[in-house]
Structure formats: C-alpha cells, structure tokens
Amino acid sequence: MNIGEASKASGVSTKMIRYYESIGLIPAAMRTGSGYRVYSGTEIQLLRFIRRSRDLGFPVEKIEELLALWRDRTRQSADVKRLALEQIDGLKRKVQEMQGMIDTLRHLADACCGDHHPDCPILEDLGHGAVAGIGQHDRGTEAKSRHHSRLHSRRFGNFE
Amino acid sequence: MNIGEASKASGVSTKMIRYYESIGLIPAAMRTGSGYRVYSGTEIQLLRFIRRSRDLGFPVEKIEELLALWRDRTRQSADVKRLALEQIDGLKRKVQEMQGMIDTLRHLADACCGDHHPDCPILEDLGHGAVAGIGQHDRGTEAKSRHHSRLHSRRFGNFE
DNA sequence: ATAATGGTTCCCATGATGGGAAGGTCAAGA
DNA sequence: TCTTGACCTTCCCATCATGGGAACCATTAT
Incomplete structure (x- = not known):
C-alpha cells in the first residue's frame, strides 16, 4: 500500500500523513527501494485513530497522549476519560463564547430594520465608544462574554 | 497620544495596531519628528470599532467591509444587516459542529467507567475501524457531524 | 548623566492544512 | 521499447491573527 492508497483507506490526506510522520506523531514508514512509503493494516488503523480523534476536535498534542494510552495495555480508563472530559470542557467554553457573540449580534440585527x-444600530454600536457596553443588549451576558474575550486576546487560536 | 496610550485607550495591542496599519486596515498614522506614531480621538474610535468587531468574531476581511459602510454616509442599513446575519450563520455552523463533537464525546465518556x-470504550471507538460510525452513538447526529467535517477538511481554520 | 521605560523595524513562531514546483518512479498501452 | 499519465519524493510558501524577542533609538524621570 503506497501513501495514496493509505490516504484513501484512512481518510487522512497524503500531505497530513507526511506531516504526522515529520512531527513524530506516527513512526516513519517503511520505504521501497525507490523511496516510496509503504503502509499496511496496522498503520491504516493508526491513521484512522488519528483521523477520528481530529474529527472529535482533539489537537495533535492530545492525540499523542491518547495514542500513548491506546498502546499502553496497563492504562487506566480514568486517564482516557479525563482527556475526553477536558476536551468536552474546552469545546463547551468555545461554544459559550461563540454563543455570546451570536446573542449580541442577534440583538443588534433585530434592532436594525435593514x-x-x-x-443602522449595528454600526452605531460598533462605532460609538463601545468599550463600556453595547446598549440594548443584556449586560450580564455581555460582561461575561467580554471578560472571556479579554482573558484570551488570541481569542480562538488553535481551538480544536 | 503615542501608540502605547492608543493601545490602552482602544484595547488593541500595539502589535496589532502596527499590524492593522501594515495590512491597510487603518490608514498610516502621523509621525513625530523622531518617527513615533501619533494618534488622536478619531483613530481611537476607529481602533475601538475594530476591537469591538473582532470581539464579535468578524474576520479582518469583513471588518474592512464594515468600515467601508461605516464611513459611507449613503450606505443602506440592509448591507450592514446582511453582514451581521452572515456572521451569525457562520458562528452557528461552527457551534453546531462543535456541539456534534461534544455530543459524541459525551456518549463515549458516559460509556467509560473511568x-x-x-x-475503555473511548479508545475502542477511536481505534476500532472507526470509519463506519461509532457504535453506541445516535447515527443521525453522527452522520451529520461527520459529513460536515468531511466537507471542510481544514475543519476550523480561521473561523472567527 | 544615567537608568528605565517605551517607541521603531525586522524576523520568527504558532497549528493544521493545502498549493505548487522540480524531479524521480511505475504501470499500461502504442 | 518508448511514451504517457498518474503517482511518488522533497522543499518552500501561504494561511490567520497574534505574540515574542532582538537590536536600536527616543523620551522622561531620577
């Protein structure tokens, strides 16, 4: 199986397979005499594990931990569950932050006759000394949302 | 007002103020004889507009459009509202995608005694030929979520 | 005068992903 | 056998918004 076939079988692009190898997430593949990478069932399974984990939003760093646990037959399921719960928490935080944005935008859009x-109340909100709050919108939600934003100035970087 | 004071007054970091200038989002600031950037009320307002828009998740590209409308006194509020509604849609899509991940992880975590x-059912799901589905979890949600993921292989890049 | 603070530019890193060029390899068909 | 097209290899570049840090200059306070 060459890299193209492995890609189709696993759902991971050839680019990403090479990338995962380069960062050491997967071991370096065997090579044919002419330098082509060769894959077999084991590696496909590994790639699918990674693909599935990415689909669930785990960053590569966490996937390393998951893989270590996957390979460790003496692991404790509590360790895996902890990673999953942390991932859930992280996703929830981001969902809440985005939901705050949605709510604010919704309020503004509702107030704009379009x-x-x-x-336009939307532009008025954006332009008028917006630091203190947004006017029509609920203060509690707003304060919470802005607080969150200020905590992470790099607000959504690498969130998955 | 130098760049540091402008930063404090607007909530935009000095790094980002220079960056916004470099990409042409804001006009080049006046300079003192020795080369320091100088800002006044108008520019602070502009920076706050940008900061507020970023807080609402608008990408810089959309902020350019918003600014153009802000400056255009003959704008139609419908144009602004359309941008806001598009932004809401984009955020909602991302929230839904993340919610799908949360749901799946929740199912898996619930099944893991920890x-x-x-x-560990979590690792079993990740490792076992995961392409066809995840087992315990509701198929409808799962299919929808995975479909979405496959549409955007660069799943969350620059989503804000 | 000197030290501390803060400005300037320039380069680099992030994370996961794709694009694309330049060149080698392989298999199928003329 | 030769060509063609599809595939592989490595290497570099771009993304998006943001920060870190170095090297150097300006301003201000002691």
Whole structure:
C-alpha cells in the first residue's frame, strides 16, 4: 500500500500523513527501494485513530497522549476519560463564547430594520465608544462574554 | 497620544495596531519628528470599532467591509444587516459542529467507567475501524457531524 | 548623566492544512 | 521499447491573527 492508497483507506490526506510522520506523531514508514512509503493494516488503523480523534476536535498534542494510552495495555480508563472530559470542557467554553457573540449580534440585527436607509444600530454600536457596553443588549451576558474575550486576546487560536 | 496610550485607550495591542496599519486596515498614522506614531480621538474610535468587531468574531476581511459602510454616509442599513446575519450563520455552523463533537464525546465518556481498569470504550471507538460510525452513538447526529467535517477538511481554520 | 521605560523595524513562531514546483518512479498501452 | 499519465519524493510558501524577542533609538524621570 503506497501513501495514496493509505490516504484513501484512512481518510487522512497524503500531505497530513507526511506531516504526522515529520512531527513524530506516527513512526516513519517503511520505504521501497525507490523511496516510496509503504503502509499496511496496522498503520491504516493508526491513521484512522488519528483521523477520528481530529474529527472529535482533539489537537495533535492530545492525540499523542491518547495514542500513548491506546498502546499502553496497563492504562487506566480514568486517564482516557479525563482527556475526553477536558476536551468536552474546552469545546463547551468555545461554544459559550461563540454563543455570546451570536446573542449580541442577534440583538443588534433585530434592532436594525435593514432597509435602504443609512441609519443602522449595528454600526452605531460598533462605532460609538463601545468599550463600556453595547446598549440594548443584556449586560450580564455581555460582561461575561467580554471578560472571556479579554482573558484570551488570541481569542480562538488553535481551538480544536 | 503615542501608540502605547492608543493601545490602552482602544484595547488593541500595539502589535496589532502596527499590524492593522501594515495590512491597510487603518490608514498610516502621523509621525513625530523622531518617527513615533501619533494618534488622536478619531483613530481611537476607529481602533475601538475594530476591537469591538473582532470581539464579535468578524474576520479582518469583513471588518474592512464594515468600515467601508461605516464611513459611507449613503450606505443602506440592509448591507450592514446582511453582514451581521452572515456572521451569525457562520458562528452557528461552527457551534453546531462543535456541539456534534461534544455530543459524541459525551456518549463515549458516559460509556467509560473511568476507573483503574484498562478497558475503555473511548479508545475502542477511536481505534476500532472507526470509519463506519461509532457504535453506541445516535447515527443521525453522527452522520451529520461527520459529513460536515468531511466537507471542510481544514475543519476550523480561521473561523472567527 | 544615567537608568528605565517605551517607541521603531525586522524576523520568527504558532497549528493544521493545502498549493505548487522540480524531479524521480511505475504501470499500461502504442 | 518508448511514451504517457498518474503517482511518488522533497522543499518552500501561504494561511490567520497574534505574540515574542532582538537590536536600536527616543523620551522622561531620577
């Protein structure tokens, strides 16, 4: 099985297979005499594990931990569960943050009649000394949302 | 007002102020004789507009459009509202995708007793030929979630 | 005068992913 | 056998918004 076939079988692009090898997430593949990478069932399974983990939003760093546990037959399921729960928490935090944005935007959009007139509460909110709050919108949600934003100035970097 | 004071007044880091200038999102600031950037009320307002828009998840590209509308006194509020609604849609899509991950992880975590034993349904799901589905979990949600993931192989890149 | 703070530019890193070029390999068909 | 097309290899570059840090200059306070 060459890298293209492994890609189709695992759902991981050839680019990413080489990348995962380069960062040491997967062991270096065997090579044919002419330098082609060769894969077999074991590696396909490994790639599928990674693909599935990525689909669940685990960053590569966490996948390393998951793989270590996967390979360790003496692991404790509590360790795996902890990783899963942490992942859930992280996702929930991001969902909440985005939900706060949605709520605010919803309020603003609802207040904008959206016609041919230039008057627009959305732009007024964005432009008018917006540091103190947004006016029409619920203060509790807003304060919480902004607080969160300020904690992470790199607000969504590498969140998956 | 130098760049540090402008940063404090607007909530935008000095790094980002220079960056926004470099990409042309804001006009080049005036300079003192010795080369320091100088800002006044107008620019602070502009920076706050940008900061607020970023807090609402708008990418810089969309902020350019918002700014163009902000400056255009003959704009139609419908154009602004459309941008806001598009932003809401984009955020909702990402929230749904993450919610799908959360649901799946929740199912898996619930099925894992999380004790000192090595048996773990989470790892079994990740490792066992995961392409066809995940077993215990509801198929509808799963299919939808995976479909979404496959549509965007770069699953969350620059989503804000 | 000197030290501390803060400005300037320039380069680099992030994370996961793709694009693309330049060149080698392999298999199928003329 | 030769060609063609599909595939592989490595290497570099781009993304997006953000920060870190070095080397160097300016301002300000002691």
